[in-house]
Every structure is written in structure tokens, then in C-alpha cells.
Amino acid sequence: MFKKISLLLGLILILSGCKSQNSIFTKKDKADHSITSTGKKKKGDTKSYSEVITSDAKTDDGLFKVHRVGEKLYFEIPSNLMEKDMLLVSRIAKVPSGYGGGYINAGSKVNEQVVRWFRRGANVDMKVISFENQSEQDSPIYQSVAANNFSPILFSSKIEAFNADSTNVVIDVTGLFDSEIAAINGMSASMKKRYKVKKLDQNRSFIESAHAYPENIEVKHVMTYEAEEPPERDQAGTISLLMNQSMILLPEKLMQPRLADDRVGWFSVRKYDYDSEQLKSDDYEIIRRWRLEPKDVEAYKRGELVEPIKPIVYYLDPATPLKWRPYFKKGIEDWNVAFEKAGFKNAIIAKDPPTKEEDPEFSPEDVRYSVVRYVASTTRNATGPSVIDPRTGEIIESDIIWYHNHLRSYRNRFMIEAGAQNPDARTLDTPEKEIGEMMRMVIAHEVGHALGLPHNMKASSAYPTDSLRSANFTQKYGLTPSIMDYARVNYVAQPEDKNVRYIRMMGPYDLYAINWGYRFLPEAVDPKSEKKTLDAWILEKEGDPIYEFGGGYDGIDPQSQRESLGKDQIKASEYGLANLQKVVPNLIEWTSKDGYNYNDLQEVYTELIGLWRGYINHVITNVGGVYETKKTSNQEGTVYTAVPKSIQKNAVNFLNNNAFNTPDWLLNESILDRIEASGAIERIQKLQTGALKSLLGEERIKRMITNEEQNGSDAYSVLEMIKDLRKGVFSELYKNKKVDAYRRNLQRSYVDIASAYIANVRTQDNESILKSDIIALMRGDLQSLRYDINSRRSRVNDQLTTYHWKDLIARIDTALRVE
Incomplete structure (x- = not known):
């Protein structure tokens, strides 16, 4: 049998589907479950069952009994459930409007963790158990794995009483639910900071309900926090959450795990096997899946x-x-x-x-x-x-x-x-x-x-x-x-x-x-x-x-x-942009409704801008791109292959024509005059600058340098890319044309991006850039651009364009001047 035992405080045979479970405790260390009620009662001993679970108790029986006595909640846990694996799932059952920016809702899971109840003398502890690290129980390293994976105690309570035959212990668990315990709490540290939470108000925190079912316990409890800036209804100055805690008994018969393989996509759980013969801990993953077994x-x-x-x-x-x-x-x-x-x-x-x-x-x-x-x-x-x-x-x-x-x-x-x-x-x-x-x-x-x-x-x-x-x-x-x-x-x-x-x-x-x-x-x-x-x-x-x-x-x-x-992202983006150009002139008609304002028009137009950005980014990824085909060592061929030179060059040509040439069709005056007083120039500048920054990104340039080193003339070199890009971004310079406001913004962004790389020489901010070819590339490019501007700037009879060229030279000189 494939016996692998998962730890914390009780390593479980998980890889064989076997029924038994083993604790890392020796017989001597195990808690004593043979509870007796004999002997004379002393001061401080437990109370009688009826003294704790009074006639006023509201009891629900299932996995084990839960008792509500006034404001207190008691769990009556049988000895045969001690050290059994139970999954504790914490959810927010009800939430204030706007909490967490709208992405935390009724039903949001806060945490899930396996817990076990342990008898410790006159106390019962609930410990959190991990199954990440593994070792055979009879392996020498087993003791070390156990010692280095010590289980935290989530909650502890003294035993209040025993049942009639002393097989069950009764503990007060009120404090588990009306106190602030981070592991089951719906108010994270970031949320506390965001809403300036002062403290949990226990007077307004309480257990709402507790129910027992055959295989699980469900407890709902209200947690109320004093907050200076609550998300909604701030008149009360509080945030109240209704939490739901589910404790479910995990199956004794374990499902057989299935080893993950990154050639087929699955969510997975990582494991570490310390008995590996690989001269290291053998880390592997098992997939997450439902237990489906055929009836026949x-x-x-x-x-x-x-x-x-x-x-x-x-x-x-x-x-x-x-x-x-x-x-x-x-x-x-x-x-x-x-x-x-x-x-x-x-x-x-x-x-x-x-x-x-x-x-x-x-x-x-x-x-x-x-x-x-x-x-x-x-x-x-x-x-x-x-x-x-x-x-x-x-x-x-x-x-x-x-x-x-x-x-x-x-x-x-x-x-x-x-x-x-x-x-x-x-x-x-x-x-x-x-x-x-x-x-x-x-x-x-x-x-x-x-x-x-x-x-x-x-x-x-x-x-x-x-x-x-x-x-x-x-x-x-x-x-x-x-x-x-x-x-x-x-x-x-x-x-x-x-x-x-x-x-x-x-x-x-x-x-x-x-x-x-x-x-x-x-x-x-x-x-x-x-x-x-x-x-x-x-x-x-x-x-x-x-x-x-x-x-x-x-x-x-x-x-x-x-x-x-589709396979060809450049062609797909061409089709997508062609469709957007047909949509824009119709947006007013398609979104307008008599008697209403233009909010819908503004919303749809803004989202259309976002899709334009997406189509552009799909093309940018081809430049310096690397195809990945997941393989194992018994398969022929490589995992990583650079995007062919022709595709990369075509991508830059597409960007010059569609991203860096001003997309005039987006600047539909009929739309803009209905949704904003100004901002069109800044919007286009932001879109184009974002595309430029991505195209000239550090990691992309490094990949292109690596590709050229490995593939020589078959590679699209970064020098060739920058030259093609410069010819497109500064096309007015090379065609002796006037530069409009949109293109002036784009060209300034180009110079500023290159200058920011060179600035690392002075600031020593980024060692990875300092040690790479990027600064030399950017310095050389700006020097070439400066020469071209100086030799061509007088060929255009437009004063603002002339000022623009002079400004770029001044910016370049500042960037190249290293003190």
C-alpha cells in the first residue's frame, strides 16, 4: 500500500485511500479518553451535567450535541470524535452594503482549515492541522517532520461537565464566536485599516443560532465593530457582519488523490514528501476534484x-x-x-x-x-x-x-x-x-x-x-x-x-x-x-x-x-478595431433614451476605450514574445520558442499604424460634447503612453536581447525594433510635417520613457537595469534622435512644431547629462 502520512499533529495516510488515521503522538503522549466520574468531587472539579445543561437549554443533536443556555453555547463532544479531522469553513452570511468595495458579499468564504479536538487533562483544545508535509510513520525523519510542524491551538476551553456515562465532554465555546479570533473572522487586517476599525464591541456581538446535523455543525454569530469610516450607514459608526461557521466531519475513507500535471490545467494542492530518495524533499501536487465513483x-x-x-x-x-x-x-x-x-x-x-x-x-x-x-x-x-x-x-x-x-x-x-x-x-x-x-x-x-x-x-x-x-x-x-x-x-x-x-x-x-x-x-x-x-x-x-x-x-x-x-492576434485586433470604428458613430443612438441623461453613453464609450487598449496589448505581447508549450522530458522539442521575427516586425508596424497614429475615430465630437467638458487629449495620451511603456518594458527588451544572442540574424533585434518604432512615432520628423497636439504628447512620452531608463545611472535605483544593455540602448537611441531632430527641424514652417523639437532636444540633453 502506498502509505504517505500527512502532518500536523497527526499524519494521515492520504495517498492510498486507506481508512486508518495515525497520530504523531506516542501511546504515552496521547490524551486519555477513558473519562470516569468516580472519586470524590473536589473544589474546582467539573459540575454535574444538569448544572451546566439546565432545563432551560435548547439542544440540537447531530454530529454532536449543541446546547444554547441563555447567551452561552456549549458543545457536547463524544470521545470517539476526539482527534477526528473536521473541516472548519468560515463565511460571511450577511454583509453591509459596499463592504470590501463590493467584492465581499453574502456567502464569501473567509477561511477553511482542518481542525481536531484534543483532550488535555481538564481542558479541550481545538488545533489547526496541516497536511502539506509528509513522511512515513516508521521513517526516522518522521519525528523531525512532526517537531517542525507543530499545530497551533485555535481555541481552548475547560471541561464544564460530562454526560451520564462519561463518554462526552461538555465545553463552553461561547468565546470562540463572540470574541475576535483572526482565523475565523470576517474583518481582515486590511479591512480594519480601510475602515479605521477601533475594536470589537462584545455588547453588540452575539451568537444568533447553532444547529447540529448528522455530519456538520452550523453556527451563526454577529460581529460588530466600532469604526470611524464604515462603508455605508455611517450614522451608527459600526460595521456588523453575520458570520457562519461550518464544521464538517471529513470522511474516514479517503478519496484516492490524483497527481497533477501542468500539461493539463487543474487547481491543485501542494505536498512535500520528506522520504524522497531524490536528495531533497519531493514536492508534488494533487488536483482538486469531486469524489465521483461509479455505482456499477x-x-x-x-x-x-x-x-x-x-x-x-x-x-x-x-x-x-x-x-x-x-x-x-x-x-x-x-x-x-x-x-x-x-x-x-x-x-x-x-x-x-x-x-x-x-x-x-x-x-x-x-x-x-x-x-x-x-x-x-x-x-x-x-x-x-x-x-x-x-x-x-x-x-x-x-x-x-x-x-x-x-x-x-x-x-x-x-x-x-x-x-x-x-x-x-x-x-x-x-x-x-x-x-x-x-x-x-x-x-x-x-x-x-x-x-x-x-x-x-x-x-x-x-x-x-x-x-x-x-x-x-x-x-x-x-x-x-x-x-x-x-x-x-x-x-x-x-x-x-x-x-x-x-x-x-x-x-x-x-x-x-x-x-x-x-x-x-x-x-x-x-x-x-x-x-x-x-x-x-x-x-x-x-x-x-x-x-x-x-x-x-x-x-x-x-x-x-x-x-x-484566434491564432493570429494581429489579424484579430485588426478585425476588432474595424468593428469598433463602425460602432462609435452609432453609440448615441444605441444608448440614448428619451428623458434620460447620457450616463449610459459615457459608460459604454469608456468601456469601448478599454477594449481598444486590450486589442492593442494583444499585439504588443508578440514583440519579444515567447511561445510556451508545456512538455515533459520524454517529449521531443523545446518548451519555449521565440515568436518569429516576421510576426514581431508586423506587430510593431501594426502598433505604429493603429496605436501610435492618433485614433481620430475615437475622438467623436458628437459623443465627447455630450459626456465631458474636456479630457480627450489626456485620454489619448494615457492610452498611447501606456502602450509605449509596455512595448519598451524592461523584461521585454531583455527577452529580445536574449533571443538575438541565441538566434542571431533570425531574431528580431531590439535595435531593429527601436529603429522601426522611432520611425513610426516620429514620422512627422522624417516626412517634414507639422506635429499635432496628440502626436506631440506621444513623442514627449517616448523621450521621457527612454530618459527614465538612463536616470538609473544617477539614482542607482535598479541594479537589474544598470547591469543590462538597456541604458546603452536608450542612450544610443536618444543620441540618434537628437541628431535627426537637429538636422531636420528647420524643414517645417510651423512655430509650435519648432518649439516642440527644441523642447525634445532640451529633454534629451538633460537625460544624457550625467553628473
């Missing part, structure tokens, strides 16, 4: 679709508007197609919220229920968090969060990115069919997270860009091979393209990833014995970009970017 293993082996013993069930929040419920349910159950690929049918089920008669105990905060929470908030977002058993990576429960105003995001984006091509997008009253489909796919995306899948930003690059203009292709394959990509609206399609799909959908990568993570392998006795099969599935898809994974957060791989579409 033999039928499953024969290739039949089999229902799981315990399907994944999501309930809709009772607050969900009735008209949106069908779309939410479809978004949840869309994943059944993927689970069928893994051999399961009816693996995930969406249910309406039960009535009081159907389930009087239903509560969205109860960890027995996974719920799609509908949050009445102006926040424009959706999330898909989950709660896991850290021993094995098993997902215990999850709550999908849908913020009401996320509808606003999709309404606006649909108009901006599809308005030129799709008549249904030319209104802020988006037809229900379209907005419902968008909601469905957002829910599907967030459920994907809750199933264990992270973002796969690389997926979209698997499809040829022009395929997204095809009705047949998009209706069959969608916009990207994965719903986990950020590819919300088809901005590539053009007005002449008919019947194309505009909204993302689930794709082949999703089916592949779910099969890889969830297919039950009955012959595998431990995680290592699964690896050969899992690796074979990956190698079957080797070389097919549809099945590649990339997180897209390092900003290096242009094929792995948020919101990009």
Missing part, C-alpha cells in the same frame, strides 16, 4: 455510462430571479457532456431551491449544500470558489457567486464587440435569448472552476482567426476549444459574415480535461499507478493545439492571453 464498477469497466454513487448537486439561490433560472440550470448541467466523456451520466444536477416543506434545514451557508448564489450588488463579476479536503484534494462543497450587475457587463460588451455585425446587439435592452445564453455560459465557466479547472487562456489560439468568421465553424466549435478561456464575444466576425456564433460555449478541451481528471481507474491502487495511463492520454493529443493548456498570466506567450481570439 463492472458496467463502468465495460464502457457503459454509469451514474456516480454521489452526484454533484447545485441548488439555485432562492433569490435568483425566476426568468434567469432556466439559464443557470443549463449552465450547470452543460458539464454532463464532459462527464459522459469520463464515463458518468447524470454526474451533475441543478435543482431549484427547496421550499421549507421540502427541506426546512436548507441554508446556502450550510456546507452540505452547493449553491449558485445570486448577489444583489453593483459589482460586475462572477466567481466559482470551492471547499476542499486538503488531505486528498477532494472538493467537499462549492458556491458559485453571480453578482446581479454582471448582466451590465455583458450587455455593454455585446453592444461594443458585436454591434457592428449583429443587429440584436444594438440596444441596451439586450434580447433575453442573447443575454440568457451569455449568463448560461458564465455560469458554465464558473462551475468549471468549481469542478477544479483554472483558466485556459491558450485555448483560443488553437483556432485559425478567420475560422471565427465562419457560420459552420463557430456554430459547431464555438469561439475557443475551452469554456475556461476568456473569450466572451466574437469580435472577429465582420458585418458581412452571416449566422456566426457570437457567444462562447464548451469545447473539446473541456471534455478532455474532465476525462483526464475524473475518469475512474479501478485498477489503480495508488496515485503513482495511475500516472502511466494519465501520461498516455496526454501523449495521444501531443502536437494538437486544441488540447494544450496555458494560464496566460505571465504576459510572455502571445498565444495565451486574456480576451484574445
Whole structure:
């Protein structure tokens, strides 16, 4: 058996699925659970049961008994639950308006941690247990791992009484819930600082309810803080949070973990094995997934679709508007197609919220229920968090969060990115069919997270860009091979393209990833014995970009970017900008409503500017970009490959034409005269300066230098890039033309960015820049630019342009002067 024991204060056999659990305590060290009530009672001894749990007590029985006696709460813990693993999940059940900037809501998880109750003489301690570090129990290093992973005590209470047969201890846990304990608290240090919180007011903090269920305990308690600057209703000078604490007994029979592989995207849990023969601690990861096991293993082996013993069930929040419920349910159950690929049918089920008669105990905060929470908030977002058993990576429960105003995001984006091509997008009253489909796919995306899948930003690059203009292709394959990509609206399609799909959908990568993570392998006795099969599935898809994974957060791989579409980002951005140019002249008509102001126009126009920035950044990433294809050592080829020279050069040409040439079409006077008194010049300056700073960023230049050193003339050199850029940014200089206000701002930004690099020589601020070629490059470029300005500035008969050239020379001279 593959016995690996996870520590803190009780290392558990997690990698074998075995039933036993072992503590790091020796027999001598173990707490004495043979509680007796014999002997003469002395002063200070425990009270009788009836003295503590009086006739006034309100008792609820389940995992163990909870008693409310006046303002006090008692837990009656059986001896057979001592040292058992329990997951303590802390959530905010109710929250003041605006708390945390709108991103903390009713249902937000604060913390999750495994705890165990320990008897310590006349006291009971609740300790936090970690499972990150591992060692065999009979290994010599086991003692050191235990000694260096000492469990913190979260809460301690003296034993108040025993039950009649002395098998249960009664402890007062009131202080756990009406005192300020950081590990279960909804008020973080940053929130205290933000709202200038003085202290917890215990007079206004209390336990609201406590309930026991067969496998969990649920406690709600109000925490009230005195605050100088509360988010809303500051007349009271307080912030009150209703907290919900869920304590769930973790399963004795552990789910068999599955080893993670970064070639297939999964959320994971890191482990460290100190018994490794690799002359180091062997760090590895296991994936986060629900426990799906077939009811009929033999039928499953024969290739039949089999229902799981315990399907994944999501309930809709009772607050969900009735008209949106069908779309939410479809978004949840869309994943059944993927689970069928893994051999399961009816693996995930969406249910309406039960009535009081159907389930009087239903509560969205109860960890027995996974719920799609509908949050009445102006926040424009959706999330898909989950709660896991850290021993094995098993997902215990999850709550999908849908913020009401996320509808606003999709309404606006649909108009901006599809308005030129799709008549249904030319209104802020988006037809229900379209907005419902968008909601469905957002829910599907967030459920994907809750199933264990992270973002796969690389997926979209698997499809040829022009395929997204095809009705047949998009209706069959969608916009990207994965719903986990950020590819919300088809901005590539053009007005002449008919019947194309505009909204993302689930794709082949999703089916592949779910099969890889969830297919039950009955012959595998431990995680290592699964690896050969899992690796074979990956190698079957080797070389097919549809099945590649990339997180897209390092900003290096242009094929792995948020919101990009298609393999060719330059072409996609050209299509996107062409559509935006057609949308802008129509925004007043599409957003105006008789009797109302132009707030909607301002909002949509501002978001359109943001999408322009996104399209530009998609192209910038190609310059100095590096393609990443995740591989293991048994696969041929390299992991990292520089973007070809021709593509990088084309990207700079695109930027000169579309980002650094003034985008006059954005400066629509009819719009600007309705939404602002001034600011257009500064807005364009900010957009262009941001693009320039990104293009001339330190890490990008260093990658280009490295690429040139490795690939010689096949590389797009940084000198060539800067020369191409300079010719574009200063085109008026080389064409003897007048420079307008927008371009003057851009050119000043160029000189200022280069000058800021050189300033490091004086300030000694950045050693990495001082030791690189960047300062020499920027100094040489400014010297060349100074020479060109001096030799050409008199060729234009425009006084302001002449002043501008003189100003740039003065700036360059200042930058080059090192004292």
C-alpha cells in the first residue's frame, strides 16, 4: 500500500485511500479518553451535567450535541470524535452594503482549515492541522517532520461537565464566536485599516443560532465593530457582519488523490514528501476534484455510462430571479457532456431551491449544500470558489457567486464587440435569448472552476482567426476549444459574415480535461499507478493545439492571453478595431433614451476605450514574445520558442499604424460634447503612453536581447525594433510635417520613457537595469534622435512644431547629462 502520512499533529495516510488515521503522538503522549466520574468531587472539579445543561437549554443533536443556555453555547463532544479531522469553513452570511468595495458579499468564504479536538487533562483544545508535509510513520525523519510542524491551538476551553456515562465532554465555546479570533473572522487586517476599525464591541456581538446535523455543525454569530469610516450607514459608526461557521466531519475513507500535471490545467494542492530518495524533499501536487465513483464498477469497466454513487448537486439561490433560472440550470448541467466523456451520466444536477416543506434545514451557508448564489450588488463579476479536503484534494462543497450587475457587463460588451455585425446587439435592452445564453455560459465557466479547472487562456489560439468568421465553424466549435478561456464575444466576425456564433460555449478541451481528471481507474491502487495511463492520454493529443493548456498570466506567450481570439492576434485586433470604428458613430443612438441623461453613453464609450487598449496589448505581447508549450522530458522539442521575427516586425508596424497614429475615430465630437467638458487629449495620451511603456518594458527588451544572442540574424533585434518604432512615432520628423497636439504628447512620452531608463545611472535605483544593455540602448537611441531632430527641424514652417523639437532636444540633453 502506498502509505504517505500527512502532518500536523497527526499524519494521515492520504495517498492510498486507506481508512486508518495515525497520530504523531506516542501511546504515552496521547490524551486519555477513558473519562470516569468516580472519586470524590473536589473544589474546582467539573459540575454535574444538569448544572451546566439546565432545563432551560435548547439542544440540537447531530454530529454532536449543541446546547444554547441563555447567551452561552456549549458543545457536547463524544470521545470517539476526539482527534477526528473536521473541516472548519468560515463565511460571511450577511454583509453591509459596499463592504470590501463590493467584492465581499453574502456567502464569501473567509477561511477553511482542518481542525481536531484534543483532550488535555481538564481542558479541550481545538488545533489547526496541516497536511502539506509528509513522511512515513516508521521513517526516522518522521519525528523531525512532526517537531517542525507543530499545530497551533485555535481555541481552548475547560471541561464544564460530562454526560451520564462519561463518554462526552461538555465545553463552553461561547468565546470562540463572540470574541475576535483572526482565523475565523470576517474583518481582515486590511479591512480594519480601510475602515479605521477601533475594536470589537462584545455588547453588540452575539451568537444568533447553532444547529447540529448528522455530519456538520452550523453556527451563526454577529460581529460588530466600532469604526470611524464604515462603508455605508455611517450614522451608527459600526460595521456588523453575520458570520457562519461550518464544521464538517471529513470522511474516514479517503478519496484516492490524483497527481497533477501542468500539461493539463487543474487547481491543485501542494505536498512535500520528506522520504524522497531524490536528495531533497519531493514536492508534488494533487488536483482538486469531486469524489465521483461509479455505482456499477463492472458496467463502468465495460464502457457503459454509469451514474456516480454521489452526484454533484447545485441548488439555485432562492433569490435568483425566476426568468434567469432556466439559464443557470443549463449552465450547470452543460458539464454532463464532459462527464459522459469520463464515463458518468447524470454526474451533475441543478435543482431549484427547496421550499421549507421540502427541506426546512436548507441554508446556502450550510456546507452540505452547493449553491449558485445570486448577489444583489453593483459589482460586475462572477466567481466559482470551492471547499476542499486538503488531505486528498477532494472538493467537499462549492458556491458559485453571480453578482446581479454582471448582466451590465455583458450587455455593454455585446453592444461594443458585436454591434457592428449583429443587429440584436444594438440596444441596451439586450434580447433575453442573447443575454440568457451569455449568463448560461458564465455560469458554465464558473462551475468549471468549481469542478477544479483554472483558466485556459491558450485555448483560443488553437483556432485559425478567420475560422471565427465562419457560420459552420463557430456554430459547431464555438469561439475557443475551452469554456475556461476568456473569450466572451466574437469580435472577429465582420458585418458581412452571416449566422456566426457570437457567444462562447464548451469545447473539446473541456471534455478532455474532465476525462483526464475524473475518469475512474479501478485498477489503480495508488496515485503513482495511475500516472502511466494519465501520461498516455496526454501523449495521444501531443502536437494538437486544441488540447494544450496555458494560464496566460505571465504576459510572455502571445498565444495565451486574456480576451484574445484566434491564432493570429494581429489579424484579430485588426478585425476588432474595424468593428469598433463602425460602432462609435452609432453609440448615441444605441444608448440614448428619451428623458434620460447620457450616463449610459459615457459608460459604454469608456468601456469601448478599454477594449481598444486590450486589442492593442494583444499585439504588443508578440514583440519579444515567447511561445510556451508545456512538455515533459520524454517529449521531443523545446518548451519555449521565440515568436518569429516576421510576426514581431508586423506587430510593431501594426502598433505604429493603429496605436501610435492618433485614433481620430475615437475622438467623436458628437459623443465627447455630450459626456465631458474636456479630457480627450489626456485620454489619448494615457492610452498611447501606456502602450509605449509596455512595448519598451524592461523584461521585454531583455527577452529580445536574449533571443538575438541565441538566434542571431533570425531574431528580431531590439535595435531593429527601436529603429522601426522611432520611425513610426516620429514620422512627422522624417516626412517634414507639422506635429499635432496628440502626436506631440506621444513623442514627449517616448523621450521621457527612454530618459527614465538612463536616470538609473544617477539614482542607482535598479541594479537589474544598470547591469543590462538597456541604458546603452536608450542612450544610443536618444543620441540618434537628437541628431535627426537637429538636422531636420528647420524643414517645417510651423512655430509650435519648432518649439516642440527644441523642447525634445532640451529633454534629451538633460537625460544624457550625467553628473
